[in-house]
Amino acid sequence: MKLPQTGGCLCGAVRYEITGPPLVTYTCHCTVCQRLTGSAFSSAVVVAAEAYxxxxGETLSFERLADSGRTVTRWVCAGCGTWICNGVRPGTAPPGGFVAVRAGTLDDTSWLRPTxxxxxxxxxxxxxxxxGDTCFETQPEDGLAWLRSIGNHQRRSDH
Structure with a gap:
């Protein structure tokens, strides 16, 4: 995979750039993702907020209450409805945070391999x-802590 990675929505109005390596590429098999995508799962690339x-382009947010009780915010293109990412408003995530970018919105998906x-x-x-992949029957108890542990492990391996 080469950096930066770029991507956007179907109509081309929303564009983004990823400047750092992903922490993880995952699939979600929950019934909500199945309904949203019209497929068997959704896939995403999690990157550090400062790398996104x-x-x-104009985006709209949709919120829903997850089974965990937390609010999940999904960002879509206002023009074509393409699901771009989850989390805080695109481009506003604080340093140390994460952005889950919908994998199918990348311009180059040839390197994707969910683990x-x-x-x-x-x-x-x-x-x-x-x-050998990491599998969760539901989701990690503390997803942010799990992502941070992956990020810390990657930083230690890079040195």
């Missing part, structure tokens, strides 16, 4: 998860 630059899988209790019976 939003380059314009974590959430909500596997809802996985479609025909989906085979690769042996």
């Amino acid at each position: 630059r939003f380059a314009g 974590a899988h959430f909500w596997t209790r809802s996985v479609q019976p025909w989906v085979v998860l690769p042996e």
Whole structure:
């Protein structure tokens, strides 16, 4: 994978740039993601907030209450409705935070290989998860702590 990575929505109005390596690429097999995507799962690339630059276009937010009780915010292009990312408003996440960018919105998806899988209790019976990947029946108890541990591990390996 080469950096920076770029991406955007279907109509081209919303664009972004990723300047740092992803912490993880994952799939979510929850029934909400299945309904949102019209597929068996959604996939995302989690990057450090400071490595994600939003380059314009109008977005709209949609919020929903997750099973965990927290509010999940999904950002979509105001023009075509493409789901761009989750979290705070694109381009405004504080340093130390994370952005979950929808993997299918990347211009180059050839390097994507999910290694974590959430909500596997809802996985479609025909989906085979690769042996050795990290799988969660629902989601990590403390997803932010889990992401930070991955980020800390990667920083130690880089040195």
